[in-house]
Amino acid sequence: MLDVRRLRLLRELSLRGTIVAVADALAFTPSAVSQQLSxxxxxxGIALLERTGRRVVLTPAGLNLVEHAEAVLARxxxxxxxLADARQGLAGPLRIGTFPTAARAIVPAALTTLAAHxxxxxxxxxxxxPAGVAHALxxxxxxxALVHDYDFVPSPAEPGLASEPLCAEYLCLAALSPETAETTEGASISRWRDAPWITATPGTLCHAMTLRACQAAGFTPRVRHQVDEFATVLALVAAGQGVALVPQLGVAEPVPGVTLTRLPVHRRTRIAFRRGADGHPAVAAITAxxxxxxxxELRPGP
Structure with a gap:
């Protein structure tokens, strides 16, 4: 009989690539992970891994077993x-991951509703x-967890996970020059090709989105500042430090001197969970x- 806990380790190895990464993620020692996989x-009764020096890759049999492991873990x-649905009442911890904008604009009201019910x-x-959510789940x-993607940075399907749409919002070009602003959707960002830009930090979806949106407009942005918090980004725009792309929910309140130009670029937020967990009453409760x-105005249509 195959041990489910070991199947989970094999699945993680297929996703993370190294035994050390699996050990770090799951609070094991590399030696313990190797022993469990052995x-x-x-x-x-068959080789699942090929070891070449420090590298470990899955054999065809190992890759096939990972596909079965996904189905087993989902079930x-x-x-x-x-089982949770059969019990009376919901109780205990519910661990929720979120990105900062949703943490401010959506999550507090959701927690109030959750506490009431x-x-x-x-x-x-x-x-x-969002880039770290899949591994954490x-x-x-x-x-x-709440995750998001952009028109220029779609999210790939993640093994073992499922999601449901929550909301969609447009992006704005935040600039200090009101005389050049357009307020209708369809405005181009190419007019700001020569301006200094404020982006998120490298490695984030927001950073990739700004780079790709500018590249789609025919230029590579000249990045002056790298800041993740949108309130700070808008303050830098107000200080004349550059222009930036900001999602609708990233604007908590108008900033004097900053003009927001609506762009035909969108960010979509989804609720993610482990595949098979959508029927869990706690997951259903926080989703509702x-x-x-x-x-x-941000809710998806029927």
């Missing part, structure tokens, strides 16, 4: 959800960049609460 090979999530739940919110560090917290 035990899985003995259970399977276990479903079984857990059904399910006072036994203990929501625990952590800020996390698969590792069991989060139960549900998040939907009620989204402003009407």
């Amino acid at each position: 035990a899985l090979e003995r259970e399977a 276990l999530e479903q079984a857990t959800a059904e 399910h006072p036994g739940l203990e929501p625990m919110v952590s800020e996390i960049d 698969r590792a069991g560090e989060l139960d549900v 609460a998040l939907r009620t917290a989204v402003p009407e």
